[in-house]
Amino acid sequence: MTVTKADVPVTTASNEPAGETEPVGSARSERLSALVQQHGALAVLVIVSLVASFSFDSFATGDNVSNMATSSAFLAIVALGMTFVIITGGIDLSVGSLFALGGVLAAWGSRHGTLVALLLPLLVCGLIGVVNGLLVAKSRLAPFIVTLAAMLGARGLLLAITDEGADTFLIGKGSVLAELGQGTTLGLGNPVWITLALFAAGAVVLRRTRFGQHVYAVGGNEDAAALMGAPVARTKILVYTLSGLLAGLAGALNAAWLASGVTILGNGMELEAISAVVIGGTLLTGGLGYVSGSLVGVLLLKVIQNVINQIGSLDSSYQQVVSGAFLAVVVIAQTWLGRRRQLM
Amino acid sequence: MAEATLPTAPLDRARVLQWLQTYGVYAGVAALLVVNIVITPHFLSAENFRTQAVQVAPVIIVALGMALVIGTEGVDLSVGAVMALAASVTALYLGYGLLPALLVVALFAAAVGLANGALVALVGVQPIVATLALMVGGRGLALVLLPQLKDLRNPSLASLGSGDIAGIPYLILIAAVLALLVAFVVRRTTFGRQLLAIGDSRPAAQLAGLPVRRVLILVYIASALLAAVAGVLATARLQASDPTSLGNLMELSAITAVVVGGTPLTGGRVNIGGTVAGAVLIQLLTATLIKHDLPPSWTQIAQAIVIVAAVYAARGRGKR
Numbered sequence: 001m002t003v004t005k006a007d008v009p010v011t012t013a014s015n016e017p018a019g020e021t022e023p024v025g026s027a028r029s030e031r032l033s034a035l036v037q038q039h040g041a042l043a044v045l046v047i048v049s050l051v052a053s054f055s056f057d058s059f060a061t062g063d064n065v066s067n068m069a070t071s072s073a074f075l076a077i078v079a080l081g082m083t084f085v086i087i088t089g090g091i092d093l094s095v096g097s098l099f100a101l102g103g104v105l106a107a108w109g110s111r112h113g114t115l116v117a118l119l120l121p122l123l124v125c126g127l128i129g130v131v132n133g134l135l136v137a138k139s140r141l142a143p144f145i146v147t148l149a150a151m152l153g154a155r156g157l158l159l160a161i162t163d164e165g166a167d168t169f170l171i172g173k174g175s176v177l178a179e180l181g182q183g184t185t186l187g188l189g190n191p192v193w194i195t196l197a198l199f200a201a202g203a204v205v206l207r208r209t210r211f212g213q214h215v216y217a218v219g220g221n222e223d224a225a226a227l228m229g230a231p232v233a234r235t236k237i238l239v240y241t242l243s244g245l246l247a248g249l250a251g252a253l254n255a256a257w258l259a260s261g262v263t264i265l266g267n268g269m270e271l272e273a274i275s276a277v278v279i280g281g282t283l284l285t286g287g288l289g290y291v292s293g294s295l296v297g298v299l300l301l302k303v304i305q306n307v308i309n310q311i312g313s314l315d316s317s318y319q320q321v322v323s324g325a326f327l328a329v330v331v332i333a334q335t336w337l338g339r340r341r342q343l344m
Numbered sequence: 345m346a347e348a349t350l351p352t353a354p355l356d357r358a359r360v361l362q363w364l365q366t367y368g369v370y371a372g373v374a375a376l377l378v379v380n381i382v383i384t385p386h387f388l389s390a391e392n393f394r395t396q397a398v399q400v401a402p403v404i405i406v407a408l409g410m411a412l413v414i415g416t417e418g419v420d421l422s423v424g425a426v427m428a429l430a431a432s433v434t435a436l437y438l439g440y441g442l443l444p445a446l447l448v449v450a451l452f453a454a455a456v457g458l459a460n461g462a463l464v465a466l467v468g469v470q471p472i473v474a475t476l477a478l479m480v481g482g483r484g485l486a487l488v489l490l491p492q493l494k495d496l497r498n499p500s501l502a503s504l505g506s507g508d509i510a511g512i513p514y515l516i517l518i519a520a521v522l523a524l525l526v527a528f529v530v531r532r533t534t535f536g537r538q539l540l541a542i543g544d545s546r547p548a549a550q551l552a553g554l555p556v557r558r559v560l561i562l563v564y565i566a567s568a569l570l571a572a573v574a575g576v577l578a579t580a581r582l583q584a585s586d587p588t589s590l591g592n593l594m595e596l597s598a599i600t601a602v603v604v605g606g607t608p609l610t611g612g613r614v615n616i617g618g619t620v621a622g623a624v625l626i627q628l629l630t631a632t633l634i635k636h637d638l639p640p641s642w643t644q645i646a647q648a649i650v651i652v653a654a655v656y657a658a659r660g661r662g663k664r
Contacts, residue, residue, distance in 0.1 A: 091472070141655050144419070145603060145651060145655045148596055149647075149649075156643070158641075159644065160645075271476060271479070284470050284472065317488045318488060320481060320487070321484035323480050327477040327481075328474070331463070
């Protein structure tokens with residue numbers, strides 16, 4: 001049984017595209033496609049930003065850049081956790097709900113001090129992540145469905161805490177928590193620094209630790225990873241826990257930034273995070289991905305939103321059209337590049 | 345059918361699970377009906393049944409298309425956006441009459457389905473990403489076409505939404521006819537067999553010379569068309585076009601109905617009766633909790649538990 005399962009991903013991966021089967025390119029073209037896959041989004045980000053700063057006087061100003069950075073920070077933290085999950089070949093739809101839940105819990109807990117305000121969302125959202133991980137890894141349920149259920153459940157929990165959305169919890173001005181969200185250091189908002197630190201840590205964990213190796217191995221070929229002695233179940237549980245923790249933390253920081261826990265936040269955030277991760281070069285099939293790419297993906301989405309806002313005549317609904325079209329283009333490019341690499 | 349051939353062996357766990365997989369959703373619906381008849385006042389009224397059925401009809405219609413897509417081991421996240429798009433387009437073209445407006449809606453939906461299908465079948469993009477792009481872009485387009493809620497005053501649209509034949513609302517009749525049609529397509533046509541074969545194993549279907557690309561594209565077009573029908577019907581019932589909130593989270597309701605109804609996400613099997621029952625089960629569950637003044641938070645948590653329980657019962661089923 002294990003043997004047949006091991007065969008399945010390999011055959012589908014190589015047989016699925018029915019096109020040209022012979023490796024066309026040399027090692028150089030493979031390197032090129034790998035380069036585009038990893039840094040293509042960065043190149044697009046640079047071009048879009050350059051064009052935008054020449055086109056709009058208000059784009060490359062300190063205020064606008066620091067606003068964009070802070071508003072990107074929360075999505076970026078969520079996308080970091082999503083990157084780990086997607087590299088293992090899974091998906092986490094619950095992050096939007098956990099983001100909102102984390103924010104409300106932080107605001108509720110802030111009356112008992114900053115420590116409670118930060119620990120409570122981490123504890124609850126981390127626990128939901130553990131449950132996601134257990135159901136995916138131990139019960140072998142589809143991640144899509146498990147995290148979908150968690151998305152509904154967490155939203156329900158959120159409603160229960162806030163008296164069906166009627167209560168709004170505020171975070172007192174001048175508290176340490178408020179400072180964490182609203183303060184700035186060296187001209188950039190504190191959430192931006194926290195995000196950068198988390199991404200640095202995430203990159204180290206993914207590239208330099210045994211756990212990181214396991215994440216790639218599980219996503220590459222689960223059965224091969226198991227045969228080689230990688231703790232598949234534990235790795236999966238850990239990535240969903242990590243994703244829950246980061247979503248909760250992002251929500252708590254966002255609440256600190258807004259000075260209140262807002263119940264309606266986070267709707268559709270899971271899809272934004274997935275988009276950012278995919279745009280950043282991480283394959284949804286698992287086994288290949290970059291933390292840095294996800295950061296670039298988030299920035300790209302936010303810059304595009306900002307540009308559309310700057311074009312005053314364009315309705316904000318164009319944001320969605322452009323984001324959708326952009327995602328489609330990126331994914332088509334990635335699929336072609338990825339297909340060439342798989343065939344080598 | 346397995347039950348008929350098996351001798352009455354002692355009930356072991358595997359058989360109980362298998363029974364639950366096949367009939368659990370119907371048992372759930374029956375149990376909820378009985379519970380409601382006993383504990384909910386005024387549950388057994390024609391008015392109540394009519395309300396519940398009219399509410400669940402659009403979900404059923406969308407779930408039918410979703411079941412076809414899931415049968416090919418895909419998923420269609422764009423259905424909610426297509427509903428909103430259908431509402432916007434209906435509102436824009438209603439001035440030319442209902443039928444021309446419906447034709448334009450069908451064209452738009454077919455275009456979205458074609459785009460989904462082309463991304464999945466020709467480019468080889470994963471269904472979840474391909475349809476995610478159209479989910480985001482499609483709702484944006486709906487909003488671009490018609491930025492806000494608009495009241496529609498059209499007698500033929502109004503009668504489509506609230507009319508009935510012999511007391512049975514059009515919405516329910518349309519949902520029932522579409523369910524029978526889709527079940528017929530899955531069970532009795534070559535297209536249905538090809539669809540299931542592709543969901544079972546796409547490489548094998550390719551090797552066997554099946555028209556994999558054509559079937560996949562048609563499946564996504566069918567899903568988009570069904571979602572558009574649901575969008576038009578919901579618009580007709582509201583007598584307003586609401587591009588912002590119409591169809592929100594519909595993709596998840598539809599996927600839930602399909603999965604709870606016993607269709608595995610791994611493709612290769614489609615259970616249309618179960619899908620309809622799955623949608624009804626969730627509708628009844630929500631209605632039960634609401635009628636007993638339990639808050640929406642409970643409803644969502646209960647829904648989450650039902651989903652996990654249903655998938656847990658169905659696990660290991662499907663391929664292999």
